[in-house]
Each structure stands twice: as structure tokens, then as C-alpha cells.
Amino acid sequence: MRLTQPLPSFLASSLAHEQPQCLLRGTSPVASGMNFFLELWKTKGRIMSMIAAYYKNKSILITGATGFMGKVLMEKLLRTSPDLKVIYILMRPKAGQTLPQRMLQILSSKLFEKVKEVCPNMHEKIRPIYADLGQSDLAISKEDMQELLSCTNIIFHCAATVRFDEPLRHAVQLNVTATQQLLLMASQMPKLEVFVHISTAFSNCNLKHIDEVIYPCQVEPKKIIDSMQWLDDAIVDEITPKLIGDRPNTYTYTKALGEVVVQQESENLNIAIIRPSIVGATWQEPFPVSPAPGPQAGLHVDLLLAQTSSCPSSFSSHEMLDKGVLLAGVSLGWVDNLNGPSGLIIAAGKGLLRSVKAAPMAVADLIPVDTVVNLTLAVGWYTAVHRPQSTLIYHCTSGNLNPCNWGKMGLQIMASFEKIPYEKPFRRPNADFTTNTFTNQYWKAVSHWAPAIMYDLYLQLTGRKPRFTKLMNRLSKTLSMLEYFVNHSWEWSTSNTDMLMLELSPEDQRVFNFDIRQLNWLDYIENYVLGIKKYLLKEDMSGIPKARQQLKKLRNIHYFFNTALFLITWRLLIARSQMARNVWLFIVSFCYKFLSYFRASSTLKA
Numbered sequence: 001m002r003l004t005q006p007l008p009s010f011l012a013s014s015l016a017h018e019q020p021q022c023l024l025r026g027t028s029p030v031a032s033g034m035n036f037f038l039e040l041w042k043t044k045g046r047i048m049s050m051i052a053a054y055y056k057n058k059s060i061l062i063t064g065a066t067g068f069m070g071k072v073l074m075e076k077l078l079r080t081s082p083d084l085k086v087i088y089i090l091m092r093p094k095a096g097q098t099l100p101q102r103m104l105q106i107l108s109s110k111l112f113e114k115v116k117e118v119c120p121n122m123h124e125k126i127r128p129i130y131a132d133l134g135q136s137d138l139a140i141s142k143e144d145m146q147e148l149l150s151c152t153n154i155i156f157h158c159a160a161t162v163r164f165d166e167p168l169r170h171a172v173q174l175n176v177t178a179t180q181q182l183l184l185m186a187s188q189m190p191k192l193e194v195f196v197h198i199s200t201a202f203s204n205c206n207l208k209h210i211d212e213v214i215y216p217c218q219v220e221p222k223k224i225i226d227s228m229q230w231l232d233d234a235i236v237d238e239i240t241p242k243l244i245g246d247r248p249n250t251y252t253y254t255k256a257l258g259e260v261v262v263q264q265e266s267e268n269l270n271i272a273i274i275r276p277s278i279v280g281a282t283w284q285e286p287f288p289v290s291p292a293p294g295p296q297a298g299l300h301v302d303l304l305l306a307q308t309s310s311c312p313s314s315f316s317s318h319e320m321l322d323k324g325v326l327l328a329g330v331s332l333g334w335v336d337n338l339n340g341p342s343g344l345i346i347a348a349g350k351g352l353l354r355s356v357k358a359a360p361m362a363v364a365d366l367i368p369v370d371t372v373v374n375l376t377l378a379v380g381w382y383t384a385v386h387r388p389q390s391t392l393i394y395h396c397t398s399g400n401l402n403p404c405n406w407g408k409m410g411l412q413i414m415a416s417f418e419k420i421p422y423e424k425p426f427r428r429p430n431a432d433f434t435t436n437t438f439t440n441q442y443w444k445a446v447s448h449w450a451p452a453i454m455y456d457l458y459l460q461l462t463g464r465k466p467r468f469t470k471l472m473n474r475l476s477k478t479l480s481m482l483e484y485f486v487n488h489s490w491e492w493s494t495s496n497t498d499m500l501m502l503e504l505s506p507e508d509q510r511v512f513n514f515d516i517r518q519l520n521w522l523d524y525i526e527n528y529v530l531g532i533k534k535y536l537l538k539e540d541m542s543g544i545p546k547a548r549q550q551l552k553k554l555r556n557i558h559y560f561f562n563t564a565l566f567l568i569t570w571r572l573l574i575a576r577s578q579m580a581r582n583v584w585l586f587i588v589s590f591c592y593k594f595l596s597y598f599r600a601s602s603t604l605k606a
């Protein structure tokens with residue numbers, strides 16, 4: 001291949017830095033030579049993404065690929081590196097589906113629509129492998145294990161239990177023991193180039209400022225793993241609060257233990273750890289990018305709604321989006337589960353959630369899932385090619401570079417419901433943050449429980465099944481689990497992430513963008529609310545005008561109900577209290593005098 005332009009400095013520096021791609025630090029290089037980089041050079045002198053090129057012909061093992069982040073990771077890998085050799089997916093059957101059926105369902109989803117264009121044979125690239133990370137040996141068959149050990153080049157370990165109420169034994173098995181087992185496997189893989197472990201920025205949420213280091217745990221993870229073998233459930237439950245200490249749940253505690261386990265194995269392996277904060281809907285990909293920043297920001301949703309209302313209602317949201325609005329550059333936040341803020345946004349949009357105990361000025365450290373995935377792939381490339389001397393930890397957070405607080409986020413969520421109302425709301429969305437525990441309890445009693453009990457009574461009286469008190473119970477549990485994170489702020493240092501950004505070529509910075517400074521929160525939140533409507537609630541955009549009508553109706557009911565309640569209370573008071581009667585007489589006589597004065601002065605003027 002003939003070069004038509006000189007090599008740019010970042011490519012030259014990559015050549016200078018090129019390192020052997022093999023498992024053990026310090027073992028002899030597997031020469032890949034200049035050809036690898038020369039392949040990146042297109043005849044027209046344009047540079048291809050080095051990260052995308054790195055994954056070419058690679059055998060990649062992903063755990064947790066059926067989860068929220070795993071799906072986006074798999075999608076981006078297939079879309080940007082369609083020439084990769086194979087993706088091994090460690091997964092379990094679920095909901096009566098076999099592994100191939102489950103995988104087929106995932107690959108046929110809207111998320112993978114773009115991949116079909118660049119990688120029509122994507123089904124052949126995916127190799128589902130049965131594994132249960134809940135079992136001590138991961139339950140991988142001998143044959144599969146042989147193949148994994150001999151072929152794997154890269155591991156992305158995303159699987160975890162992310163439940164905050166997980167019993168310690170199970171959380172340890174998934175987040176610590178399974179990680180240890182996987183590292184053991186990794187150490188027997190001769191072709192392994194990098195192991196990327198996904199942790200969480202909250203693994204050390206007991207600290208206020210968190211550096212890119214692994215903090216030691218009071219009890220050695222190996223001791224915890226051992227003790228889970230012989231302690232019975234009652235004792236484990238009893239010691240759980242003592243072990244987790246000032247962390248709020250077993251999730252953050254076991255993720256911290258998982259990191260220590262990774263560190264203990266990092267002498268022999270080429271490892272990197274990524275710590276994302278609260279992972280939210282997609283921002284830029286795989287659906288079209290956001291509109292240009294500036295005065296046009298925010299116009300896209302209006303455009304979507306304008307298009308929507310002019311489209312025949314028989315069009316599905318899909319068709320409508322694909323016909324006009326996607327072309328106009330609308331980006332929808334893709335999300336597929338209720339974790340993090342998503343469940344609460346739905347509850348607020350449906351009018352169930354009215355009060356959250358939160359510190360409005362606390363930083364809402366949300367990070368879009370596509371940003372996390374871009375960083376993950378960049379880290380995989382960098383760690384394999386540059387082979388840093390020590391295990392690098394990358395914080396994937398937004399607070400230090402582009403902070404947004406819960407107050408601003410909450411207001412924007414509520415404003416978005418005006419434009420993008422959800423269907424069949426229980427009540428008109430009207431949520432608020434309270435800082436005081438007592439006020440919060442009051443509003444929960446008045447605005448959550450009282451309407452739910454009343455509505456269930458009504459359902460029972462009309463011969464239907466009550467369901468709102470059950471729903472309120474679930475909401476209360478969710479709130480109690482999540483409130484910790486909206487009442488505290490953290491600072492995460494991001495020097496490794498900043499350093500990595502500078503190491504990327506301009507093309508890689510574009511294709512694998514993880515620069516959170518470019519995010520416009522107001523647009524992002526609006527798209528998030530819209531994405532929830534489309535992908536989670538599966539509501540049709542053509543129903544928006546009707547949903548608006550419904551909101552108007554609920555607002556009128558609200559005013560009518562409040563006025564009626566006021567009049568009845570007042571009437572009862574007047575009947576029973578002389579003081580109330582006096583106040584009432586005073587108000588009536590005042591109004592009468594005012595009206596008389598107004599009439600007299602207008603007669604004089606005439």
C-alpha cells in the first residue's frame with residue numbers, strides 16, 4: 001500500500017508504542033508489525049478508526065451481554081468492527097427461551113437495526129455459550145471451556161447483579177466469586193490480550209472524593225468467599241450490616257470486593273477497570289445524533305411532535321420516526337430496563353410518584369450508556385496496545401466535566417412530560433423534591449398512599465381487582481433503595497479518562513466519543529423521557545395528542561376536586577365554629593365593600 005500523506009503524529013506515536021499482544025506481562029511479543037497500522041491507512045489518505053481496526057479478527061468474550069450495557073456494547077462492536085472474528089456470549093436461558101432463541105430475539109430488536117446494514121451475517125459472529133455465574137464453576141461445559149481458553153483474545157466482564165436488595169451470599173457469588181473464576185479462566189488463555197472489568201463509580205460511595213485507585217476492604221474478599229461456603233443464611237443476614245459498614249447496600253459492597261479480587265490477579269494479566277456512575281439511556285448512538293447545539297437545541301422534540309400530529313394516526317411511531325423525524329436528526333434515548341432513574345421517571349410521568357426526598361443541589365451523576373460503551377472499547381484497545389505497567393482505573397462520570405444537579409434534572413423531566421405525556425396516567429404528573437424527612441413523610445401519606453387507597457377502594461366497590469396499594473408498596477421500596485444516591489454528592493477524579501481521550505486519534509474521538517462536555521442536559525433528558533415512552537412503555541407517538549387531552553381532563557378533575565374539598569371543609573367549619581363564621585362574615589363584607597366601591601368609582605368616571 002502506498003501512503004499518499006505523511007503519517008500523523010498520533011499514528012506515529014502508536015507505532016512507536018506498539019506492544020506485544022499476549023497474555024502475560026513481559027512475555028515475548030506476537031509480532032503484528034507495520035501491516036496492522038498500514039491497513040488503517042485508506043488510499044485517499046483518510047485515517048480509519050484505530051480502535052475499530054484493533055477488534056478486527058478478534059475473538060471477544062462478553063459476560064452480561066443480555067443486560068442493558070452488554071447489549072449496547074455488542075451492538076457497537078458489531079457495527080464498528082464487523083470484521084471481528086467471533087463474540088462469545090456467556091449467558092443463561094431465560095423465560096422459557098433457549099440460548100439461540102434468546103439471542104435471536106435480542107439481535108432482531110430495534111437496537112440492532114443499524115448493525116444489519118453493515119454486518120448482515122451478525123448472527124454467525126455471535127456464539128452463545130451456556131454459563132451460570134451463580135454457580136461456583138460457572139457451569140460451562142468442557143468443550144466450550146476448551147474453545148474459550150484456546151481462542152479468546154479479549155474479555156469484557158459486564159455481568160453482575162445490580163439489585164440493591166440482593167442477599168449478600170448471592171451478591172458475593174455473582175460480583176466477586178464469578179469475577180474470580182473468570183480471572184482464573186483468563187490466566188489460562190494464551191491468546192488473551194486484555195481483560196476489561198466493569199465496576200461502578202459507587203463501589204466506594206462511603207468516600208466523598210474517589211481517586212482512580214482500588215481501595216482495600218476491611219475483610220479480605222477471599223475470606224468472604226470462603227465464609228459464604230459454610231455460614232448459614234441466618235448468620236450471613238446477621239453479619240451483612242456489619243460487613244457492608246457505611247455503604248448503603250450489598251451491591252456497592254460486593255462490587256468493591258470484586259475490584260480487590262481483580263487487583264490481586266492483575267500482576268499476571270493485562271487488566272483495566274471501568275467505573276461508570278448512574279448509567280442512563282443512549283445519547284448519540286445507535287440512533288441519529290442530536291441536533292446542533294445552540295439556539296436550535298430542543299427543537300427536535302417539537303419537530304417530532306409536529307410531524308407526529310400531522311401524520312395519520314394509523315402510522316406506528318416507528319414508521320413516523322423513520323419517515324420524517326429521524327431524517328430531521330432526532331435522537332431517541334434507548335433504554336430497556338427500569339434501573340437507575342428510568343423506573344422513577346415512569347412513576348413520575350404516570351402521576352404515581354409525587355414526592356422524592358432529595359437534595360436538589362446534589363450532583364446528578366448520570367452518564368449515557370453509549371458513552372460508557374465507547375470508553376470501554378477505547379480502554380480495551382489502549383490496554384491491549386499500550387500495555388500500561390499497572391492496572392488503570394477509568395472513571396466514567398459526568399459531574400466534574402459537565403455537572404447537572406437533581407433540581408435541574410427534575411425540573412426538566414417534569415417539563416418534558418408536558419411535551420411528551422405518557423398514556424393512561426393515574427394522576428396528573430406533579431412530582432417535587434423535599435429535603436425534610438417529616439415533610440416528605442407527610443407528602444407520601446397525602447399524595448402517594450391516600451389516593452392509592454381511595455382508588456383501590458373504588459376498584460373494589462366496582463368489582464375490579466385493587467392494584468394501586470401494591471404498586472405504592474413497590475414504589476416505596478424502590479425509593480428507599482435509591483434515595484441514598486440523590487441525597488449525596490461525590491467527586492471522582494478522571495485523569496486516566498482524560499489521558500485516554502488525548503491518546504485517541506481525531507477519528508477515534510469521533511467514532512468512540514466519550515467527551516461528556518458535549519452533552520446538552522436539557523436535550524438529553526427530553527430524549528430520555530421520549531425513549532422511555534417508545535422503548536420501555538412501547539407507547540405510540542400518535543397517541544400524544546390524546547394523552548395531552550387526558551392530562552387536561554386530569555387537571556380539571558384536580559381543580560374541581562380541590563375546590564369541592566375546600567368548600568366542604570369550609571362549610572363544616574362554619575357550621576361548627578363561631579370563629580370560622582366571623583372570618584367568613586368578614587370576608588363576605590370585605591368583598592361586598594370592595595365591589596360597592598368599584599361600582600361607585602366606575603359610575604363617577606362614566
Ligand SMILES: CCCCCCCCCCCCCCCCCCCCCCCCCCCC(=O)SCCNC(=O)CCNC(=O)[C@H](O)C(C)(C)COP(=O)(O)OP(=O)(O)OC[C@H]1O[C@@H](n2cnc3c(N)ncnc32)[C@H](O)[C@@H]1OP(=O)(O)O
Nearest residue numbers: 163164200338339340341343344348407410431432478485
Ligand atoms: C429546586 C427544586 C426543584 C424541584 C424539581 C422537582 C422535580 C421533581 C421531579 C421528580 C422526577 C422523578 C425523577 C426521579 C429522579 C430521581 C432518580 C433517582 C435515581 C437514582 C438512581 C441511583 C442509582 C445508583 C446507581 C448505582 C449505579 C449502579 O452501579 S447499579 C445500577 C442501578 N441498579 C438499580 O437501579 C437496581 C435497583 N433495583 C433494585 O434494587 C430492585 O429492583 C428493587 C429493590 C428496587 C425492587 O425490588 P423488588 O423485588 O421489589 O422488585 P423486582 O423483582 O426487582 O421487580 C418487581 C417489579 O417491579 C418492577 N421494578 C423494578 N425496579 C423498578 C423501579 N426502579 N421502578 C419501578 N418499577 C420497578 C419490575 O419491573 C417488576 O415489575 P413486574 O415484572 O411487572 O412485576
Ligand SMILES: NC(=O)C1=CN([C@@H]2O[C@H](COP(=O)(O)OP(=O)(O)OC[C@H]3O[C@@H](n4cnc5c(N)ncnc54)[C@H](OP(=O)(O)O)[C@@H]3O)[C@@H](O)[C@H]2O)C=CC1
Nearest residue numbers: 064065066067068069132133134158159160200276278279
Ligand atoms: N446500570 C447502571 O446504572 C450501572 C451499571 N454498572 C455495572 O455495569 C455492568 C452492567 O450493568 P447493567 O447492564 O446495567 O446490568 P443488567 O442487570 O442490565 O445486566 C446484568 C447482566 O448480568 C447477567 N447475569 C446476571 N446474573 C447472571 C448469572 N447468574 N449468570 C449469567 N449471567 C448473569 C444478566 O443476564 P440475564 O439477562 O440472564 O439476567 C445480564 O446480562 C454491571 O457490572 C454493573 O455493576 C455500573 C454502574 C452503573
